[in-house]
Amino acid sequence: xxxxxxxxxxxxxxxxxxxxxxxxxxxxxxxxxxxxxxxxxxxxxxxxxxxxxxxxxxxxxxxxxxxxxxxxxxxxxxxxxxxxxxxxxxxxxxxxxxxxxxxxxxxxxxxxxxxxxxxxxxxxxxxxxxxxxxxxxxxxxxxxxxxxxxxxxxxxxxxxxxxxxxxxxxxxxxxxxxxxxxxxxxxxxxxxxxxxxxxxxxxxxxxxxxxxxxxxxxxxxxxxxxxxxxxxxxxxxxxxxxxxxxxxxxxxxxxxxxxxxxxxxxxxxxxxxxxxxxxxxxxxxxxxxxxxxxxxxxxxxxxxxxxxx
Amino acid sequence: xxxxxxxxxxxxxxxxxxxxxxxxxxxxxxxxxxxxxxxxxxxxxxxxxxxxxxxxxxxxxxxxxxxxxxxxxxxxxxxxxxxxxxxxxxxxxxxxxxxxxxxxxxxxxxxxxxxxxxxxxxxxxxxxxxxxxxxxxxxxxxxxxxxxxxxxxxxxxxxxxxxxxxxxxxxxxxxxxxxxxxxxxxxxxxxxxxxxxxxxxxxxxxxxxxxxxxxxxxxxxxxxxxxxxxxxxxxxxxxxxxxxxxxxxxxxxxxxxxxxxxxxxxxxxxxxxxxxxxxxxxxxxxxxxxxxxxxxxxxxxxxxxxxxxxxxxxxxxxxxxxxxxxxxxxxxxxxxxxxxxxxxxxxxxxx
Numbered sequence: 001x002x003x004x005x006x007x008x009x010x011x012x013x014x015x016x017x018x019x020x021x022x023x024x025x026x027x028x029x030x031x032x033x034x035x036x037x038x039x040x041x042x043x044x045x046x047x048x049x050x051x052x053x054x055x056x057x058x059x060x061x062x063x064x065x066x067x068x069x070x071x072x073x074x075x076x077x078x079x080x081x082x083x084x085x086x087x088x089x090x091x092x093x094x095x096x097x098x099x100x101x102x103x104x105x106x107x108x109x110x111x112x113x114x115x116x117x118x119x120x121x122x123x124x125x126x127x128x129x130x131x132x133x134x135x136x137x138x139x140x141x142x143x144x145x146x147x148x149x150x151x152x153x154x155x156x157x158x159x160x161x162x163x164x165x166x167x168x169x170x171x172x173x174x175x176x177x178x179x180x181x182x183x184x185x186x187x188x189x190x191x192x193x194x195x196x197x198x199x200x201x202x203x204x205x206x207x208x209x210x211x212x213x214x215x216x217x218x219x220x221x222x223x224x225x226x227x228x229x230x231x232x233x234x235x236x237x238x239x240x241x242x243x244x245x246x247x248x249x250x251x252x253x254x255x256x257x258x259x260x261x262x263x264x265x266x267x268x269x270x271x272x273x274x275x276x277x278x279x280x281x282x283x284x285x286x287x288x289x290x291x292x293x294x295x296x297x298x299x300x301x302x303x304x305x306x307x308x309x
Numbered sequence: 310x311x312x313x314x315x316x317x318x319x320x321x322x323x324x325x326x327x328x329x330x331x332x333x334x335x336x337x338x339x340x341x342x343x344x345x346x347x348x349x350x351x352x353x354x355x356x357x358x359x360x361x362x363x364x365x366x367x368x369x370x371x372x373x374x375x376x377x378x379x380x381x382x383x384x385x386x387x388x389x390x391x392x393x394x395x396x397x398x399x400x401x402x403x404x405x406x407x408x409x410x411x412x413x414x415x416x417x418x419x420x421x422x423x424x425x426x427x428x429x430x431x432x433x434x435x436x437x438x439x440x441x442x443x444x445x446x447x448x449x450x451x452x453x454x455x456x457x458x459x460x461x462x463x464x465x466x467x468x469x470x471x472x473x474x475x476x477x478x479x480x481x482x483x484x485x486x487x488x489x490x491x492x493x494x495x496x497x498x499x500x501x502x503x504x505x506x507x508x509x510x511x512x513x514x515x516x517x518x519x520x521x522x523x524x525x526x527x528x529x530x531x532x533x534x535x536x537x538x539x540x541x542x543x544x545x546x547x548x549x550x551x552x553x554x555x556x557x558x559x560x561x562x563x564x565x566x567x568x569x570x571x572x573x574x575x576x577x578x579x580x581x582x583x584x585x586x587x588x589x590x591x592x593x594x595x596x597x598x599x600x601x602x603x604x605x606x607x608x609x610x611x612x613x614x615x616x617x618x619x620x621x622x623x624x625x626x627x628x629x630x631x632x633x634x635x636x637x638x639x640x641x642x643x644x645x646x647x648x649x650x651x652x653x654x655x656x657x658x659x660x
Contacts, residue, residue: 212397
């Protein structure tokens, strides 16, 4: 009893002492906080908000008619088609590669694993222009494979294959980078269980692994697609800027801009900006859906409990 | 199906997880692999399952060399500590998984699958849970679903990796009972891994004690508890008092007690006495001690006892008596008592 009282007393002392020492948020701190928030907001508006507004206002500065005309221009349409085509090839290939690589890295132990992880990061570390130059050095007229390719009449540089290659290289890490942590966090228990239940490797992948990673995968694909359509540097080096043939949307924007055709340049740019906004919206939707799924299970749990009592 | 291991070794980098393991699991046995964390018990289980391959040695299933058989061909049910239920599938779909992935020709019809799933869910007493998702079940329920799922493919061997480790004491106790009953009804060979000696003693009919990748002892629960072959096994299977053996005039002594036979006792040996083997008497002849603490723990009471000549850093001796005796004898802190050793075992220093 006595001991309890003593313990109680020290406990109370422990609780009260820090309260005396604890600093209350003072007015000065509030001003500081406000200032920091303003600086951050100002930065956001200046560097991200304003450019977006400028893109759309410039695009529409000469009215709807010019806007539609700029996009309906045959060269612009060709650029849009090419961009979509390149993304349609680069994104699925990186999807397959990314899933395979992250599956291997997260679920297996093998020699050279860290080398593979470094390789996957390489496109992030290298400047896109250098990435483009690599392909010129490999497949260009005076490159390693250039003469052989010329002999067999295969065009890679300044043609669609080169653009696809450069884009695939630059967007290489997106899917894998997104999936590796997801897969590592999930561990191998589910897959090992499936195998012990008699599932084949493919069945394990389709029925167990893929459903577990689907949200991360979708997220990675969205980012990969945004970058594939927006890539400028690497594509600029390998494309040759042939109007109506090897110009992607970003390259087309640059050409129009250099010709002082601002309204048209911004009209095409606004399409890219729209794509970016849609990607971000999709991404937020995903982030919103994932916890929503969890809460859905929780509320169902609550319902069953209520049903049982 | 009987399982045999011959000279199985496994290395992780420089660390020898398993070192030359020989083990026979007779068909129909319920065997516990018991040991502290890092002793290699889980690795051994995974080697039996085919989830790891041994560097050396052979694994035999019913006399056939199964060392290189892939997991899916071994027909083992494997249950993980954290259940590993497929969270995007309902309970029914989870249990049906092993049947649905069978090759087209061996796959039972939809009705057969449905009936089998229903009977399995009844077996684990969760027939109402079919359309639920794993997230909607409690830990104990999830582990029972994991078991039902493993049983769906009619395994001849059931392997469980710390199956009750993540559950609270009461649920764990219930599931132990239930696993034992299930095993007795279905007659498969079961091997489970645990670090909890109570669980091993309670459930298994054979216990394999592992230490640092080697087997210390194999035996029935009573056998390993009563006749441990090493100090490690003795200490691991329950609490012990450690009493150093002294030599006086060529006779081995523990405390003031003369150990009749001193042959074969090396210097530095230690006598291990379990708390219930230490008798506490309020009077008479014995080893004088002073009660330094009395703790009442449910049906039993523990006395901490200070004896003369024990080094400063050593833990006080502990004796276990019934609450009834405590009430009759009125042991109190500070009281002088006499100790007697009812049983003891002596081990050389290194063990």
